[in-house]
Amino acid sequence: MTALLVAVGTNGDVEAFEALFRHFAPRIKAYLSRGGAASADELMQEAMLIVWRRAALYDPAKGSAAAWIFAIARNLRIDAYRREKRPEFDPSDPALVPDGEEPADMRLAASEDAERLKLALTQLPPDQADVLNRSFFSDQSQSEIAAELKVPLGTVKSRMRLAFAKLKAALRGTGEAS
Amino acid sequence: MTIRHHISDDLLLSYAMGSLAEGWSIAVATHLALCPDCRRRLVEAEEIGGGLLEGTQPQAIEPSSWESVRARLSERPAEKAGRAAVQAEKPIIPRPLRDYLGGDLEAVKWRSLGKGASQCLIRTGENTTQVRLLKIPAGKPVPEHSHGGRELTLVLSGAFEDETGRFGPGDLEDADGSVTHQPRATPDADCICLAVTDAPLRFSSWVVRLVQPILGI
Ligand SMILES: [Zn+2]
Ligand SMILES: [Zn+2]
Structure with a gap:
């Protein structure tokens, strides 16, 4: 692709x-x-x-x-x-702090990475996959997810953090199969 | 700029998924403009979005979709309106925050909060957050307050300290609802920061509480 x-x-x-x-x-x-x-x-x-x-x-x-x-x-x-905007940084803004030297391991496009990510997505614990999917498909905010699942906001945050950590490790090829 | 306090993983992931409200996103996007490290992390979060898109159950498209798109490939899209002229001097406040303020720091219309502190409210298209710029005189505390929910504070110039640490330019403090804190600007310079909350700030001093309804804070 x-x-x-x-x-x-x-x-x-x-x-x-x-x-x-x-x-x-x-x-x-x-x-x-x-x-x-x-x-x-x-x-x-x-x-x-x-x-x-x-x-x-x-x-x-x-x-x-x-x-x-x-x-x-x-x-x-x-x-x-949505009626609201999604603010984004502007890469050509003179006030932007430019990138330093790119680390040599920034190579996310390789197909092995995509395969590892795909696998890791299927291996996420169900409660973590659920908050990720709600955030991705249903556009639900963290507090909306917390209200709907009847769990504290902190629980939603920590599930998202755990999911991110696992998927990031998979992308970098440092992930342990959970 | 040495940044020590970055965007938390859950915020960055919500931002990448497109489910973070506009108010929080202003603080996140402004930190991203100042922080190459977090921009690299954002790329990883968007890879997760790409992985989820790949894994989506495909939905049948109209048989004519490809032909319609192909017929439009040579269309020239309408030109976007020209960007506001770039200032000769390097601005202090990065986009997107600069766009919300209508200019750099000198464009800010401050309103007094008492004791030398002032603020400027920033309007967004949603009502789940409140966004404001705060200016705290050197060495002085932010009026003591607590908040019912999350508070993101991004330092733009100067620095402040509170019970949890020191925050300088580019640093993002992510405080949750349990905190009653009293950040204090460091003695060397006024501290200007962007503060986003999901519930009205409750200032503890009766003077400030008295003027809250008037100032709309
Ligand atoms: Zn950062
Ligand atoms: Zn606070």
Whole structure:
């Protein structure tokens, strides 16, 4: 997928884009329709057009195609369903503190990493997977999750922290199979 | 800038998933502008989003979807409105916070909280949080207060200390509802920080409590 996105970005390769579309469009539609929209297909088309137009900005050294496309769909979902903004830093802001030397192990796009992440996601304890999924699909805030599960907010926070730690370890290839 | 206090894992993950309310997100995004380390962690959190998207049960798309998209590939999107002119000087406050304030520090319209402290409320599109900029004179305490829920405090200039440690430029304090604390600006300079809470701050001094309804805090 990453190679396809690079081909779209560097050559405007329509065949590569169609392959990306066939793979991601049904997943993005599912993701965008969790908000309950009848117009999920149109929103999905919008998301894929943004992928096409911005592909030249994609840098495979900074993450996988799936993560990059996810971020586009996420922002579109917030724009479509919520009245509030999602503030983001601006990489070209003169007040931004620039990156130092990139550590040599920043290489998240490799397919082994994606495989390890996929496995780790299936191995999360159910209570951790549940808060992660609610946050991802249902757009529920930490306090909304706490209220719905009738657990203290601190419990939701710690489940998210545990889930993040396990998945991060899997991404870095340092994860212990739990 | 040496940052010692970073975005907690749960906040960063909520931000990456897109489920963090706008108020908290202002503090998180502003810290991200100041902290390359947390930007690297954000990349990992977004990889998790990518992994969840990959694992999503696909939903059938309209048979005509691909043709519709292909027909639009050569469309030029409408040009975005030009960004506000970049100041000649390097701003102190990074985006996105600068956009909320309508400029850098000198654009802030301060309102007095008494005892030399002042604040500026920041409006957002949601009502689950309250966002304000606070200015505490050098060596002086923030009016003593407690909060029912979470409080994020991001230092923009100067520094403050409280029971849990010292916080300088870029540091983010993540305090929960059990805390009644009295942060104090360090003696060398005024401390300017962004404070986000999910419940109205309760200032303990009766003077401040008296003016709270007037100031809308
Ligand atoms: Zn940080
Ligand atoms: Zn406080």
